[in-house]
Amino acid sequence: MGLTVPLLGACAPDALLGDRDKVRIAVPWSGFERQAFDTVVAGVRSGRPELRAVEVIPLGDDIDTAFAARGPSAPEIVMLPQVGRIRELLDDGYRLQQIDATLWTDHDGPRYSPQWQDLLVRGNAVYGLPFKYSLKSLVWYDRNTFAERGLGDPHSWTVSAWIGQMETLAATPVRLLALGAADGWVVTDFFENLLAAQSARAYADLESATGVRRWDRPETQAALFRLGELWGHPTAFSGGAPVALTRQFTDAIREVFEHRRAAMVVAPDFAEPIVRRSLSSARRSTDVVGIAPFPAATTGGLRPKIGAGDVMVLTERAGDAARDWLAALAAPDVSQPWITRYGGFLSPNLRTANRYPPLLASIAPELDSWSRFDLSDRISWGIGRLGLQRTLTDFLVDVAEGADRVGAAVGRALDRLTTLEERRPG
Numbered sequence: 193m194g195l196t197v198p199l200l201g202a203c204a205p206d207a208l209l210g211d212r213d214k215v216r217i218a219v220p221w222s223g224f225e226r227q228a229f230d231t232v233v234a235g236v237r238s239g240r241p242e243l244r245a246v247e248v249i250p251l252g253d254d255i256d257t258a259f260a261a262r263g264p265s266a267p268e269i270v271m272l273p274q275v276g277r278i279r280e281l282l283d284d285g286y287r288l289q290q291i292d293a294t295l296w297t298d299h300d301g302p303r304y305s306p307q308w309q310d311l312l313v314r315g316n317a318v319y320g321l322p323f324k325y326s327l328k329s330l331v332w333y334d335r336n337t338f339a340e341r342g343l344g345d346p347h348s349w350t351v352s353a354w355i356g357q358m359e360t361l362a363a364t365p366v367r368l369l370a371l372g373a374a375d376g377w378v379v380t381d382f383f384e385n386l387l388a389a390q391s392a393r394a395y396a397d398l399e400s401a402t403g404v405r406r407w408d409r410p411e412t413q414a415a416l417f418r419l420g421e422l423w424g425h426p427t428a429f430s431g432g433a434p435v436a437l438t439r440q441f442t443d444a445i446r447e448v449f450e451h452r453r454a455a456m457v458v459a460p461d462f463a464e465p466i467v468r469r470s471l472s473s474a475r476r477s478t479d480v481v482g483i484a485p486f487p488a489a490t491t492g493g494l495r496p497k498i499g500a501g502d503v504m505v506l507t508e509r510a511g512d513a514a515r516d517w518l519a520a521l522a523a524p525d526v527s528q529p530w531i532t533r534y535g536g537f538l539s540p541n542l543r544t545a546n547r548y549p550p551l552l553a554s555i556a557p558e559l560d561s562w563s564r565f566d567l568s569d570r571i572s573w574g575i576g577r578l579g580l581q582r583t584l585t586d587f588l589v590d591v592a593e594g595a596d597r598v599g600a601a602v603g604r605a606l607d608r609l610t611t612l613e614e615r616r617p618g
Contacts (some may be wrong), residue, residue: 255378376581388496499562
């Protein structure tokens, strides 16, 4: 493995240094995900020693600096979690390199589900390959807690039913939801699912818009009102809203399956290894794990199905050695060490033999049925991820003192999103 190389100076992306004789891959991962990717790289190297050595550069939320880095030590492959940046980079004149089309389609047809086509192919050119994907529209719940508290079957619920279940649990030490709002993407995921459940058309319009987006439309307002009713309910969260604001995503999972202070948590598929560790700590069986799709807004409505993923792109510095590595990382079974040893990985490659961990077998039909892509990863960086996260975190603070504050909180959130949109470059 190559040395990991941090950014030198918060405002100096062109100060990325490294070994010029290695292929440089910038990744957004840390912790066990970084370890898992290192294992994948080691597996590739052991099977293909002719490939050039690799240097993995962990950039976290600063992954975008990989495109501003200059010089021979700039990253050549970027694992990009914000798929919307591909269109923005191309529109801004950045020369992303085209990817060999044979990596997208083989003699049996496309190697990836059709939802990726619009995101990664422009004209007849391929500019990104999915490496890892996730399903964002899931609710993880504890079967034993549901049985003990008489909560019924969450598969039959609507979002409208959640308020009633919160009130059912009000006199008990258990709350319906755990929320890890200290991780900003958690609050955007929650809102995006509610918005897609409220109006698939409004979600699609925001997701695919190329000009100024209208955030103040009635459907968005309705979704925020629903969100405010849920988040502002006095018995919504274990620990209450103030604790939810400082709780990490991993701790929210533990609230349900280890500490059992909450009945369920809205979380993507990559909660799976955290669920297993929580159960192991509590000496509990995986038999208690239930996974339900995020519900429709009302009876008869459509359930949201939101996907996301990390995609591989070639920077303008990429050479033949980097192309060889990208092709190696696109091989169908390259992800098996991550899936089997670490978990929390879904393979987007349709040729992969075992595409997901065993714990997700119960939702296998759901895994490829997503119809919309994570909104905050599709739209501009300032409004999409940072702006939306900050707006929704402030919204949670606003409604935490009671549902009577929801109307004013909705107005402030819409005003802020509209202002951010108006200030968006281009």
